[in-house]
Amino acid sequence: MISNALEKARSYEAAAERGIDPGQRPGFHLGARTGWMNDPNGFGLYKGQYHLFYQYHPYDSHWGPMHWGHAVSRDLLHWDYLPCALAPDQPYDEAGCFSGSALELPDGRHVLMYTGVSRRTEPDGSTRLIQTQCLAFGDGENYEKYEGNPVLTEKDLPEGGSPYDFRDPKLLQLPDGSFRCLVANDNRDGGGQILLYESQDLLRWRFVCAAAANRGRLGLMWECPDLFTLDDTRVLLLSAQDMLPQGFEYHNGNGTVALLGEPDPVDEALRERADQAVDYGIDFYAPQTILTPDGRRIMVGWLQNWDTCNQHFRNYPWFGQMSLPRELFVRGGRLCQRPLRELERLRGEALCFTGLRLPGGELALPGVRGRMMELELELIPDGGLYQRFSLRFAKNQAYHTSVSFRPHESVLKVDRKFSGSRRAIIHQRRAKVDHEAGRLKLRLILDRFSCEVFVGGGEKVLSMAVDTPLEADGVSLFSDGQVSVNLTYRPLIP
């Protein structure tokens, strides 16, 4: 049964989409079909196709009552929209269908687990929003909300857990067929915690333990957990609100954290060994991962940041996009990333420049321009250590965005101050990077309205949305001091 709210969203998006020029959308990143997109939801395989749902407000390019948008892909790069999957249409989700996850069940059904948000009148007469976990079962396109919803409520919280911040269930199925579910929660005593539940049938759940707890270290409330084992390391991903910067880590206010460790043999909690930022750019939040049939752990995040995402004008036809899917691996005790290898299938003819000596000013390269491209660079000091190297792109007389490296400080900086924003918000982010006396490798992926910079062997990544008119498509190199550059340019053709 399709509710009026869902029917309305489906006919609205189908009509609104016709007014959006596909050439003004990302080429191989998933953007909102129309209106607003935030977190990836329900990322996974179902009946041989990748499904990616997302937090969605079709009627406006700003956040509003949350629906689930829906798209499918065979290669994680070419996406087809499917009709909106969930609308807030039940008493337990009247104020929004918040983030969650999905699984293919052995009986062939697709299950979505999401957070239902509803209003409750408190004993003092005030109204507050409470959050519970709900299920919907479907066939990959249409979903029926479970009549016994919600399946996890305030009564399932451990002592001190807040019913107002209890969201973003991540469903897992173990080899023995039983289910686990991680839910983000706020604990009265110390901020975010990730609660672990266990079930045999998805309908009745039992609290196991807090898989990890913030204890006042990393921001306040935690959101959007994900958990997996990678190269013998247990990795818990979470998105932390209201973080304080620590040195060069966690500059984003709302930041994404990886906790690395081992599972506790007794209660499945995480024995933490280290924590790190997942992305060092301006825009990356709420990632989810999947395991592909060939054994790769792939991550997709929202290519935006809550601190800056509300600065655009209302008349945007769409707002919000996903990051490039990234392959995760652990090296030297760190969670590292490389671009999805299927991206190589989009490569056009390469132009290679070897041993380019920069004149100590700006240099444009013949044939290197566009807004969908891959650039591989190797910087090699040429004489003494240079002061600075910069790459500018999405560039014309009016606009440019840059990536700069200062080897004396070991600092790599992305800067989109001149990208076309009319707002005085943060447009720069810096990361400390490893290099060998000024030698550094960078790999940039540009897709019309985004740039993702993979540093070295993928030890660090800096991502940002770039909102520059597409006619700004120039690229140039700049140096202060002698540096020699090997550069490979490849247009990407989706």
Ligand code: FRU
């Ligand atoms: C994270 C988040 C989630 C919530 C959703 C609401 O970006 O705040 O915790 O479910 O967005 O849209």
